[in-house]
Amino acid sequence: xxxxxxxxxxxxxxxxxxxxxxxxxxxxxxxxxxxxxxxxxxxxxxxxxxxxxxxxxxxxxxxxxxxxxxxxxxxxxxxxxxxxxxxxxxxxxxxxxxxxxxxxxxxxxxxxxxxxxxxxxxxxxxxxxxxxxxxxxxxxxxxxxxxxxxx
Amino acid sequence: xxxxxxxxxxxxxxxxxxxxxxxxxxxxxxxxxxxxxxxxxxxxxxxxxxxxxxxxxxxxxxxxxxxxxxxxxxxxxxxxxxxxxxxxxxxxxxxxxxxxxxxxxxxxxxxxxxxxxxxxxxxxxxxxxxxxxxxxxxxxxxxxxxxxxxxxxxxxxxxxxxxxxxxxxxxxxxxxxxxxxxxxxxxxxxxxxxxxxxxxxxxxxxxxxxxxxxxxxxxxxxxxxxxxxxxxxxxxxxxxxxxxxxxxxxxxxxxxxxxxxxxxxxxxxxxxxxxxxxxxxxxxxxxxxxxxxxxxxxxxxxxxxxxxxxxxxxxxxx
Ligand code: SF4
Ligand code: SF4
Numbered sequence: 001x002x003x004x005x006x007x008x009x010x011x012x013x014x015x016x017x018x019x020x021x022x023x024x025x026x027x028x029x030x031x032x033x034x035x036x037x038x039x040x041x042x043x044x045x046x047x048x049x050x051x052x053x054x055x056x057x058x059x060x061x062x063x064x065x066x067x068x069x070x071x072x073x074x075x076x077x078x079x080x081x082x083x084x085x086x087x088x089x090x091x092x093x094x095x096x097x098x099x100x101x102x103x104x105x106x107x108x109x110x111x112x113x114x115x116x117x118x119x120x121x122x123x124x125x126x127x128x129x130x131x132x133x134x135x136x137x138x139x140x141x142x143x144x145x146x147x148x149x150x151x
Numbered sequence: 152x153x154x155x156x157x158x159x160x161x162x163x164x165x166x167x168x169x170x171x172x173x174x175x176x177x178x179x180x181x182x183x184x185x186x187x188x189x190x191x192x193x194x195x196x197x198x199x200x201x202x203x204x205x206x207x208x209x210x211x212x213x214x215x216x217x218x219x220x221x222x223x224x225x226x227x228x229x230x231x232x233x234x235x236x237x238x239x240x241x242x243x244x245x246x247x248x249x250x251x252x253x254x255x256x257x258x259x260x261x262x263x264x265x266x267x268x269x270x271x272x273x274x275x276x277x278x279x280x281x282x283x284x285x286x287x288x289x290x291x292x293x294x295x296x297x298x299x300x301x302x303x304x305x306x307x308x309x310x311x312x313x314x315x316x317x318x319x320x321x322x323x324x325x326x327x328x329x330x331x332x333x334x335x336x337x338x339x340x341x342x343x344x345x346x347x348x349x350x351x352x353x354x355x356x357x358x359x360x361x362x363x364x365x366x367x368x369x370x371x372x373x374x375x376x377x378x379x380x381x382x383x384x385x386x387x388x389x390x391x392x393x394x395x396x397x398x399x400x401x402x403x404x405x406x407x408x409x410x411x412x413x414x415x416x417x418x419x420x421x422x423x424x425x426x427x428x429x430x431x432x433x434x435x436x437x438x439x440x441x442x443x444x445x446x447x448x449x450x451x452x453x454x455x456x457x458x459x460x461x462x463x464x465x466x467x468x469x
């Protein structure tokens with residue numbers, strides 16, 4: 001990814017599996033793109049899909065969520081609930097006018113350093129293909145808009 | 152006996168056992184009905200039932216959870232009763248539901264578009280398939296079907312899905328299926344156009360939160376994250392982005408719960424088409440989990456449950 005400006009990618013990772021997986025990749029010195037900033041969460045079940053919305057609206061170009069594989073959740077069922085919520089949120093994106101590729105969720109276990117490397121690299125490439133997230137142009141003051149519309 | 156007199160009789164007979172019954176009455180002008188809270192027998196006389204009974208009165212039920220309350224419901228409203236009960240936000244046994252066959256409710260935004268400025272309306276009459284109004288001494292009319300709310304044109308449940316009393320005979324539904332054509336059409340636009348649409352529409356939001364207040368399933372009231380500083384989900388900045396963030400929050404908090412009564416959009420004073428977000432989620436929830444909120448009172452809300460192997464979620468190879 002050298003020579004390309006970094007984009008802002010935020011990762012929400014569960015403490016027990018994916019954070020460990022990312023750590024394993026680091027310890028194994030597996031080369032990874034550097035756009036990603038990681039936020040450690042207790043469990044993917046703690047990841048409110050609105051974290052993703054807020055992150056995208058507040059300046060990120062892509063958001064990655066990763067948790068333990070189904071059946072491997074430290075809290076047994078957190079990722080099962082997460083899967084439904086995150087899937088529903090991902091499907092809302094096209095109607096918002098946001099490319100659904102800006103958000104992915106996946107599963108990486110603590111021993112899967114190599115898989116983590118693949119996930120980060122693939123996702124980062126995907127976000128670079130999409131480029132920076134579009135932003136609303138600075139708002140005209142509400143009063144001006146209302147005056148114009150005769151309201 | 153017509154539906155209204157039958158309904159009045161049923162309410163009058165039940166009222167002595169209840170704290171109050173909620174219905175509709177004529178409001179500040181002939182086009183705006185308003186909620187009616189009936190406590191005494193003479194209040195029942197003021198009840199009206201017609202295409203101007205737009206409010207979903209189930210919105211009052213969670214706040215009256217420990218009272219014995221009667222409520223008149225259109226078909227769409229009744230889904231909110233079911234869903235509220237399913238989520239334990241009301242006690243169904245404390246509520247007496249009065250159903251009737253609904254012929255559709257007017258959308259006053261469409262009335263305004265058809266008939267022009269209606270602020271000085273002197274009289275309004277529904278005659279068969281026509282809405283006839285007198286504004287500033289001049290008579291204007293429009294076919295009722297041209298001013299019915301979109302939700303009514305695709306209505307599959309015109310009769311209350313849950314009721315303790317029913318006045319009149321159940322009527323046929325207008326359509327049998329909802330193909331979510333509006334959602335499909337919108338998504339056929341280029342991505343940039345969809346994004347620009349929300350910028351254009353959301354910028355005039357005045358953050359009055361009428362959309363939230365009118366929503367029967369929005370029950371947090373004073374604890375809504377829209378106004379909380381801790382957590383601080385939306386800022387106080389006058390930015391379209393923050394207004395949009397709130398709509399995304401509303402839509403996601405209603406995922407798998409929204410009964411598509413359309414109250415959010417109806418209540419919006421600046422006509423922002425926010426129902427589109429809820430329609431989209433409802434379409435996906437139906438495809439993913441074969442679920443429609445408030446239709447089957449026993450069905451488990453999909454986001455409060457899971458399957459170890461999800462039938463319709465593709466785990467995406469990577
Ligand atoms: S989100 Fe809108 S359509 Fe859905 S239940 Fe609330 S008010 Fe009704
Ligand atoms: S009702 Fe309309 S103007 Fe008011 S907060 Fe909701 S979207 Fe904004």
